[in-house]
Amino acid sequence: ETVLSGPAASLSGAAFLAGTDTALIADIGGTTTDIAFLQNGAPRLRAEGALVGGWQTMVEAAEIRTCGLGGDSEVRAVTRGRDGGVTLGPRRAVPLSLLATQHPEIIAIMEEQLGLAVPMQTDARFVFPVMPDGVPGWLTRSETRLAQKAIEMGPTPIAEIAATQLALGAVDRLISRGLLGLAAFTPTDAAHVTGAFTDFDVSAAEFGAALMARQKNGLGEAIASDATSLAVMTLATLHQRSGLALMDAALAHDGAGEEQASRTPLLATLYEQHLKASVTASVTGNAAGNEAGNEAETDATKMNGPQMNGTAGGMAEGRAGARAGNEARLVRVGMQLETGLVALGASAATHYPHIADMMGVAVSVPDHADVAGAVGAAVGSVRQRVMISITAPADGKFRVHLPEGPIDLEVQESALERARMAAKRLAHDRASSAGASSIEVAITEDVRLVQLGPDKQLFIEAFVHATASGQPG
Numbered sequence: 001e002t003v004l005s006g007p008a009a010s011l012s013g014a015a016f017l018a019g020t021d022t023a024l025i026a027d028i029g030g031t032t033t034d035i036a037f038l039q040n041g042a043p044r045l046r047a048e049g050a051l052v053g054g055w056q057t058m059v060e061a062a063e064i065r066t067c068g069l070g071g072d073s074e075v076r077a078v079t080r081g082r083d084g085g086v087t088l089g090p091r092r093a094v095p096l097s098l099l100a101t102q103h104p105e106i107i108a109i110m111e112e113q114l115g116l117a118v119p120m121q122t123d124a125r126f127v128f129p130v131m132p133d134g135v136p137g138w139l140t141r142s143e144t145r146l147a148q149k150a151i152e153m154g155p156t157p158i159a160e161i162a163a164t165q166l167a168l169g170a171v172d173r174l175i176s177r178g179l180l181g182l183a184a185f186t187p188t189d190a191a192h193v194t195g196a197f198t199d200f201d202v203s204a205a206e207f208g209a210a211l212m213a214r215q216k217n218g219l220g221e222a223i224a225s226d227a228t229s230l231a232v233m234t235l236a237t238l239h240q241r242s243g244l245a246l247m248d249a250a251l252a253h254d255g256a257g258e259e260q261a262s263r264t265p266l267l268a269t270l271y272e273q274h275l276k277a278s279v280t281a282s283v284t285g286n287a288a289g290n291e292a293g294n295e296a297e298t299d300a301t302k303m304n305g306p307q308m309n310g311t312a313g314g315m316a317e318g319r320a321g322a323r324a325g326n327e328a329r330l331v332r333v334g335m336q337l338e339t340g341l342v343a344l345g346a347s348a349a350t351h352y353p354h355i356a357d358m359m360g361v362a363v364s365v366p367d368h369a370d371v372a373g374a375v376g377a378a379v380g381s382v383r384q385r386v387m388i389s390i391t392a393p394a395d396g397k398f399r400v401h402l403p404e405g406p407i408d409l410e411v412q413e414s415a416l417e418r419a420r421m422a423a424k425r426l427a428h429d430r431a432s433s434a435g436a437s438s439i440e441v442a443i444t445e446d447v448r449l450v451q452l453g454p455d456k457q458l459f460i461e462a463f464v465h466a467t468a469s470g471q472p473g
Contacts, residue, residue, distance in 0.1 A: 011043050011376065013375035013379070015038055017372060023364075024340070024342070025343075025344065027344040031068065032069065033070060043063055045060060067248075069241055071347040072095055074092065074186065075087070075190075077215035084221065086223070086233055094184075094186075095185075095188040096184065096186075096204045096205055097189050097201045098188070101200050106183075113211055119211065119215055122162075123159075127183070128156070128180065130181045140170075185205075185208040185209065187238045190205070190235050191235065193228060194228070194235065212224070239354050244267075244270060246337070247270065270333055270335065271358050341363045341364070343356075344369045353365070384427050386427040386430065388422055388423045388463070390461060398411070398415035398459070412459055419464040428441055439469070441466055441467065
């Protein structure tokens with residue numbers, strides 16, 4: 001009964017904070033982004049449950065789609081192929097800038113790594129123990145040794161605790177089991193490098209970005225020219241993938257199916273042109289271009305956050321290689337959201353003005369967007385929904401399926417009226433039992449008929465929905 005109740009509360013908070021009852025809502029957290037469409041102040045319920053990372057939960061809940069994109073998504077270099085770039089998530093990592101506020105010694109470690117002639121894939125990656133009760137007895141011997149070593153050493157470079165591929169595999173297993181925490185470069189660090197967010201240690205973020213930029217693609221070339229380019233590439237990837245996730249959710253709401261934008265090769269290139277603008281601007285460092293970009297801010301950006309060094313967000317998987325130049329395209333793929341966008345979460349004001357600008361849609365990042373869930377829990381209404389079905393077991397017979405048992409009537413309208421009365425009463429009683437007051441009940445009907453001729457219709461079935469809502473207490 002409480003599955004995804006947190007994101008559902010955020011939806012109620014979004015409606016209250018943004019002063020709207022119809023919008024596409026994106027709630028960005030540390031690990032994931034939750035997306036839902038709010039209509040008439042409430043999300044649509046889905047019998048199959050929410051979609052989490054491509055998996056259907058099969059527990060009735062608000063129709064919310066969750067993807068592994070957040071401010072603390074782990075950033076990894078793409079080392080295969082000629083394009084290079086970065087990928088994000090779905091695993092969460094503690095930002096280097098945050099870890100350094102408690103363990104400033106990691107800055108000296110990263111500075112030492114930066115002085116090495118050859119970059120390592122484990123550069124700017126640390127692990128720390130999360131074992132308050134000690135090392136579990138069910139680990140393998142190699143995992144036990146690594147876990148014990150991590151407890152003794154505290155935050156440690158992965159290269160120091162795992163020197164072989166076999167040991168690296170054991171470290172990954174310990175991280176996936178929640179026994180080791182991972183600290184690595186994240187979009188939060190990228191925002192520190194660009195100056196969009198600077199609440200933690202900027203120097204740690206800059207060292208992490210410089211180490212990531214040195215990683216090599218399949219041609220042996222660095223994936224980015226410097227720390228700033230790597231940071232812009234990371235944020236642009238987050239923006240592009242967030243835009244695709246929003247389009248996925250909108251298309252699914254319209255009945256096109258799940259993940260239609262991100263899984264369709266042609267549509268997956270949406271917003272790819274923003275890659276060129278972002279990376280080119282960061283490489284050239286053209287101050288005039290940055291000033292022009294700042295002057296071209298959208299109204300939403302002016303209200304909700306500064307420009308990211310005058311660059312636009314977005315690129316497909318951070319591909320900064322072969323297509324980062326001036327290669328001409330003959331076709332540009334585009335889609336347009338037909339609804340407004342409301343962004344929630346602590347980092348919403350940092351990222352969503354750029355995402356909205358990239359998508360060409362208006363966005364609202366309301367005040368107190370970081371606590372929308374708490375606001376929704378306080379101001380949300382009690383809502384109970386009931387459905388009564390009507391079938392036709394024989395010609396001229398309409399069977400109303402009531403909670404106390406089915407009844408048969410001979411007139412369609414009589415059956416519908418009986419279903420309305422029963423649904424309204426049952427929804428009202430359930431809302432009252434749930435603690436609602438000042439209850440209002442709304443009725444909707446779905447009557448399914450087949451046209452047999454100019455003057456004759458065949459009744460198939462009907463569904464009467466009653467939604468009772470009221471204020472708590």
